[in-house]
Amino acid sequence: MSNTHTHHIVVGVDGSDSSIDALRYAARLGKALKEPLHVVTTWTAPPIDPYLAIEWSPSEFAREALDESIRGAFAGNPPHDLTSEVLLGSAARTLIGLSNSASMLVLGSRGHGGFVGLLLGSVSAACAEHAHCPVLIVHTKKAVDSEPSQSSSGEDLNR
Template sequence: MSEREPRVVVGVDGSPGSRAALRWAVRYAEQCGGEVTALMAWSAPVFVEAMPMPPIVSDDESRARAEWELRKAVDETTALLATSARVRREVVRGHAARALLDRARGADLLVVGSRGHGGFVGVLLGSVSMHCVSHAHCPVVVVRPDDG
């Protein structure tokens, strides 16, 4: 039997689905004595020539915003659940699915929301969760917003 505590990686983007996934992951980690890594990925905005150009946001501002959003989600969730589970926060630059798959290498479980920011209304699985389910090297739990 391994003495290592189970490692759970959860994707967080601030959406209702990711908030539910974070709650699920924290509850699971508390029950099994594991540690949660809450991961938020960010990328620079993409501009399309036909669209009006939005205000330019620096990489530092984008990263700071992602760190703030993640800290808020984790702090609110851990306070709500009054949990003793350890939750580490990690913000990385890059595509969400790739970042989650990379961070979940060697993890015991990857938890994602069924839909985050983006996607099409009515789609049951978002592109990130579908990609994770298809390519992860560990079990993946997909949590719907009303499941958390």
């Protein structure tokens, strides 16, 4: 079995908070492991009225979302070894294909769409099951209630 890994971390982003958190986490990993980041957004052509297609380009929209995700994650100062790419195709299939040459695949647990509240989105679940490299799924921290938690005995659990 040959090793086709090129020692880079692939990060899938879609502009969601979860994917931006995953990008930040991947940057910390990349720095620690001395591996560059390759940030990817995918797009597919939805069925659309031809008259609307004149005004809207899904590939340009994907590029804008990718660029905004990188700006949002790094406040305009991305790692020097970061590369980015917009690819045509389904997110899961494309990321699984890219995992053939990656040392790690990093994803947020939930992207845009799907059913809110599920532990994993369909893309992260498919990648976790079928990727050809280790997969790290980053869960976004949930907002903490403003009132302290108390047990049934009235004991403050936040101390």
